[in-house]
Amino acid sequence: MSRAEPRHIPPSSTPAAGGKDSGGTASLLRSTGSVAVATLTSRVTGFLRTVLLAAILGPAIASAFSIANQMPQQVSELVLGQVLTALVIPVLVRAEMEDKDRGQAFFERLFTLSLTILGVALVVSLALSPVLVGLLVGGSKVDEGLTQALVIMFLPQLMFYGLSALFTAMLNTRDEFKPGAWAPVACNTVQIATLVTFYLMPGELTLNPTAMGQPKLLVLGIGSTLGVVLQALIQIPAMRRSGIKLRLRWGVDDRLKHFGSMGIAIVTYVFISQAGWYAVTPILSHASDGGPAIHQYAWMVLQLPYGVIGVALLTAVMPRLSRNAAEGNRNAVLxxxxxxxxLTMVALVPIVAFMTVFGPSIGRALFNFGQFSQDDANFLGTAISFSAFVLIPYAMVLIHLRVFYAQERAWIPTGIVIAIVAVQIALSYLVPVFVDDDHRIVEFVGTARGLAYTAGAIMGWYLLRRTLGPLHLTNVTGTLIRTTTVSVLVTVTVYLIMQIDGLQRMDKSGSLGALVFLAIAGVLCMTLIYALLALWRVPDVLAILAPLRRIAARFVPALRPSAPSEPAREASRAPDTRELRLDELEAYASLRREEITAQLPRIADDIGLPYAGQSHVPRRPRASAEQPTTGLRYRRRGAFAVTEDDSARMSGHEAPSTGQMRLPSQPPAQAGLPAGSDQGDAAWDDDAPRGPELIPGAVVAGGRYRLIEHYGGIRGLQFWQARDINLDRDVALTFVDSEQTAPVPERGAQISLRGEGPQSILSRTLRLGRVHSNGLARVLDVVRGSSGGIVVAEWIPSSSLADVAGTHPSAIGAAKAVRALASAAEGAHRAGAALSIDHPDRVRISQDGHAFLAFPGTLADASKESDVRGLGAVLYALLLERWPLDDATGRTVTTGTGTVAGIRQADADANGNPVEPRDAKRDIPFEISAVATRTLEGGQGIRTAATVQQLLDQASVVDVKTDLLAVVREEAPREAPRQSPAAAARPAQNPVPLDQQPTPAKRIQSKQTLLQRVSGGKKNVPLLVIAACAVALLVIIGLTLLISSLTGGKDTQSGVGSLYTSSSTADQSAAPAPAPGVGAPVTATDVALVDFASSKDSATNLANVLTGKTPSWKTDTYKAGPAFGNLKKGVGFLVTLEKAVSLTRGTITSPSAGSTVEVRTATKDTVKSLDETSLVWSGSLRQGANDFHVSTVAPRARYVLVWITGLTKQSGNDWYTTINQVSFQGS
Known part of the structure; x- marks a missing residue:
């Protein structure tokens, strides 16, 4: 098939009258919000499904289930998933943009090919399933028959996993995001309902598929498969609405053939990764019947913080890293x-330290439900502790692989994964050689995975050095050392604090108590770690905490940034006049083609490729001969773009001198065109239209920002509110030369801070990033284009200056508002910059009543004097609802009858000057009126922003008492203008008049709904955070109680009373009345197994019953009831005391509620029958510590036999008893 010619595809909907989008923009914004909600819902329902799975099935059956459930995921990922993400989807996006049928024919061929491949894979997998199951669990402790039965029912899922990914990708190319985002939620919901139905159905829960009952087994298998089927089918209606037809068409598109080598490399990558799983799983299944489930759940818990925090922080860096690597731009890549x-170190090292120390508590808090006993939860938690460190090398490997794939070196990642898998297999097979304990084998296999990724990270670092040269990464070593040191010290300290007896009882009292214990420890650890890192001045932590500090500074003034010293202030007053050159990395950015990100659902639980499921695709703009492309082509400046000087990225002696960089001697060749070709030279024609079409819903800056609403503009600047797609936040965008009419700078051109061109404007605006004030929207980034660019600033919920002025705020409120703007202007002047306050569209009023510069962009004529004049103009507008400056430049004081941004021009007095505010309104204080008038006079009046701020501070002091008055209601009656002090002391009969409100934003807020007022104001943020935390805690407690009531389970103690009730409370029927005698604790010196049968139980970990260490000792597992399978009368252990005593009392700690135990004394260290012992106590155990009292005087003896006569039912039909610790007292 030949490649179709590009053509313009008209939008699916046309703008309605008035320039309003007829639903397209609003729909797109609603889709964005829905996707975010769907992602969160998918995570919550997925985690709930996993917890229910563990609680209902128990570790043994869950192991068979997890192995069977992973097989279709692995096969689908191998034959389609990764290749679809890495290769096919980029071509699909290009076909949708380039082909006349919007890629329909390409999709039909792809659908037919995928259906064929998946069908063949399903048939082959079904035929080989007995071999694969035998390889994984044959001869192990995991039941092979149950695993095989589940595999047969689960394997059809592989077809629908692949089709779901394909359907989601196609819908994404048509801007339909909601169906693919909500599809996993539907799957999780069906599977949760399946588990609940499985639990409620009659039939025994057993490893034997026949004994379990055919209906019960079919519900579990078919119900889980139906969830995956629904995940694919639920997207078909959306595809029909988008005009996508599911028709068979045979053939392979020529565009796919160009990726053959890379496709083979990726398939090899996936195959090697899965070979590691097939090699390690038999070790786990032979070690423990719950080993595979424990291993998988531990990895899932570790993926939670990485998926939520690690990926979120790196999302903003990864696309740019890929682009720079693809261009071979070494400095930018470094x-x-x-x-x-x-960012990885700062985000993940504290979490790794916390999970390593508090791993057992995590296991108890999240999984101690139903059939998943406390011992199993402790086992899982210890596995988390042993492997938590894997997160750091794992994240580093993904970063390294991203660079290699961007450079199209697909075989290097394949080599890295071969090394990782080889090390993992080798270390995993060495574990059973040196470790005997079954639990320790599973835990050390997790450690082997971490060491394997560490080897992969080292190998990737070495290969990057060979590719990029010496990797002198800025501040990485210092950040790592400081973050690790603080994290380890704080976590260990908090752990020691949490050893308080009451907190320990809470941790051991059940899942709810462990959850509260974990929450307390987590808050303490993370708060102290990041507070200490901030005090240690770790730059990345400061950058993350800056927004939080601004919010906290409103309540704690001490947190505000301190003013610079006087020498530093004087030094900063002199403007920086040095010449700057364009960065070579930003040369000719207009050649960059537009990019989009295609997001796919994950098939397998494990991540195979770096950020698999995200494909950043360069695409050709929609164009035709009649309508040439007008796509805006911008590129990011960098993560530290708030300062032009690269030395700001480093500190101290590490900062290199800034040398001059020339533009490249020749432009880079366009993709797909040889250097120097006529087509490539044509792209440099300055006469070609290059301006963007800025409309709501448009995406700019390489797909980073989506435009929401236009807020005016002035002198080549355009002001927009936009959505940062990567970081999911609103931002303010100032487009500089949005039409890109300015000429492209000449090669080797210099950028002067005094120049008038767009690049000079961007360079001057960068300096405002050093200013932190309520009167300035913080500059976050600068995006440079071929001639123009974008200033990205913080978006603050606010109202326009015209709207607030129209409410006629009080003079005091106006003074307080402008005071914040004056403070920002003074800070900018100290930094050698200017705000350029020249137009009402630039200035907005926050919901806290502060006037601030919402859209920074420092023009060439901006100066201290013009800023002071602008301050006067803003104050004048708030006082009289009139604008006293000209509309063209904002530098000339003028009067007239026109309007500027919705505000009428100032009225003239007898001399032709703007009328003084006090002459127009007699209630305006003289001081405030004088500030507004004298600032407009220029050199003859007030000259500095600091003077404006000081005068407004003094003028607003007279109204300080109003800060203590109650909020004025909108429909309240009016009050007399003044009150005497005596009258003020009496109860107020009428509220404060509207024209004396302290802040101008109050009237705007009164027009909003209660919900808007609560959600909009920044002062409400802490309250909302507290409320959200409270709601989240209630939801967690509710889910905990729901699962507890649903699953029951003898091992679960989640009642509130269990947090405070002494664990020594035992069933009164389990122990006789206490004896009057009191004994002293007796030290035990040795312990030995006592088993009179020929087939003896295991003595592994028996010594831990004396110390209480984990893992605890347990009997062997028996079937068919508590009587040891009718194979023996009992089993126990003989404890040797340091001296002979008369036993008076003791304690047996065990999680095995219902087990029956006898305590006997003996006079010699070997016991051949119970006739050689004396019975002193017998009873049934409860979960926790069981105190027993000897009712009669026991004979003096040095040996105590703890004899178990009845076992506790565990998962399925398994019966065994676990003893954590024993202790005795005697006289």
């Missing part, structure tokens, strides 16, 4: 690697 590495 900068991005440094940022990505430091």
């Amino acid at each position: 900068d991005d690697l440094s940022v990505a590495t430091r």
